[in-house]
Amino acid sequence: MDSTALNYVDSANTDDGSCIAIILGCTNPLAFNYNSLANVDDSSCVTTIIGCMDTTAFNYNPLANVNDSASCVPVILGCMDNTMFNYDASANT
Secondary structure (H helix, E strand, O other): OOOOOOOOOOOOOOOOOOOOOOOEEOOOOOOOOEEEOEEEEOOOOOOOOOOOOOOOOOOOOOOEEEEOOOOOOEEEOOOOOOOOOOEOOOOOO
């Protein structure tokens, strides 16, 4: 009989104690901020982006919100011009 409950029934005339409180949140289990307690989606879901979150890495992804530390590539400074005397084949910067 609680009009703020998720399972409110307008025609009910006796409270049977079965009211379910509304819990707002992201209800998409694939989202970064999924809330398993939420029973009403509030459009707050954030897409999960897996990537390198190490700001010092060559392939740092500023959009990533789930760290994949295995994908981070260290910055290797050196000459990348293969026609030069000091060419370094392992350099990426």
